[in-house]
Amino acid sequence: MNMRQAILAALRRDPTLVPNITESLRQKIEQEEGPMLSVVQAAEALEPIIEDALKKRPSRLRKFGLKSAHMLASLALEDDESQSKLAQIAKGSHVGIVFVDVAGFTEFTAEKGDEAAIQLLTELQRMIDRCLKPLRGQCVKRLGDGFLLAFPSASQAVRGAASLRDVVVQRRQKDPNFPARLRIAVHAGEPLVEQDDLLGHDVNLTARILDHCRPDEVVVSDAAMELSERRLRKITFDDKRIVKIRGLSTPVAIYSVIPAATIEKLASPAPDRGDEEPRSVPG
Numbered sequence: 001m002n003m004r005q006a007i008l009a010a011l012r013r014d015p016t017l018v019p020n021i022t023e024s025l026r027q028k029i030e031q032e033e034g035p036m037l038s039v040v041q042a043a044e045a046l047e048p049i050i051e052d053a054l055k056k057r058p059s060r061l062r063k064f065g066l067k068s069a070h071m072l073a074s075l076a077l078e079d080d081e082s083q084s085k086l087a088q089i090a091k092g093s094h095v096g097i098v099f100v101d102v103a104g105f106t107e108f109t110a111e112k113g114d115e116a117a118i119q120l121l122t123e124l125q126r127m128i129d130r131c132l133k134p135l136r137g138q139c140v141k142r143l144g145d146g147f148l149l150a151f152p153s154a155s156q157a158v159r160g161a162a163s164l165r166d167v168v169v170q171r172r173q174k175d176p177n178f179p180a181r182l183r184i185a186v187h188a189g190e191p192l193v194e195q196d197d198l199l200g201h202d203v204n205l206t207a208r209i210l211d212h213c214r215p216d217e218v219v220v221s222d223a224a225m226e227l228s229e230r231r232l233r234k235i236t237f238d239d240k241r242i243v244k245i246r247g248l249s250t251p252v253a254i255y256s257v258i259p260a261a262t263i264e265k266l267a268s269p270a271p272d273r274g275d276e277e278p279r280s281v282p283g
Helices: 003-011 017-031 039-056 059-089 105-112 114-135 154-174 201-212 223-231 260-267
Strands: 095-102 138-141 146-151 180-190 192-194 197-199 217-221 239-242 252-254
Touching: 003 017, 059 197, 095 105, 095 114, 095 154, 095 252, 105 114, 105 239, 114 138, 114 146, 114 154, 114 260, 138 197, 146 154, 154 217, 154 223, 180 201, 180 223, 223 252
Parallel strands: 180 217
Antiparallel strands: 095 146, 095 180, 138 146, 192 197, 217 252, 239 252
16 A cells, blocks of 8 residues: 555544644644655654544554554655765765656557556666666656656766666567667756755756757766766767757757667677678679
8 A cells, every 4th residue: 555545545534634634734834944845744744643543543543543654654764865865965066967758658658558657667767776776876756757866976877877778778679568768868067955856957957958868868968978078988978969958048068878789889890701702793
């Protein structure tokens, strides 16, 4: 049972929880300086409500309420850990910012249905997590069919983006039932860290760069390329191209990361035809 289902089930069992939860959340929001963005505050507001309900209801609600409280505590702990990781990532001079978008996702959902779409996003999340781990990256949030990722440096962001693109392409080649094609944009800057989120101009710019990204392509901003190029021995960039970014008066330079398979193909020697018999030439 997920968090939404758990809360709905609790409300059905005890309608008095509705006004209590509403008032508790309202008071919690008023106590905060800004909007309540973190599940930590939500957990703090809901937990006493659930505890009070346990005292008034029979054993069935008691059992469910305990489960709900445990879920809230677990979510709060996960949120604290996420904020801590993001704060560590933002300690450096620059943060590697990556936006991932699933190309053709609307059409895929219309054809295959919501369940297939959810399964696809779940599988992509697992692949993203595997690519993030060795590079100390963090999945900041999921935006429908997209993902916002953060890395401690520009070079780690480029490596992570290129690795994810190549892994997805290889998976698609092996499994025709896996249709995902990603568009990935990479930038580096100094975004604002608000609770467990990244905000600011650099985040917006990364999202806008996606407009110039084709399926199966990783596009890197000029800033990210300059910061990372010296550290990337196995990654090659395509020629620079100048693009117009929505909302900016000046154009921006971007580069495409050449896939590893393409580099290997170009680097491999041509087959030796010295032992072949010469072709006869008509006289």
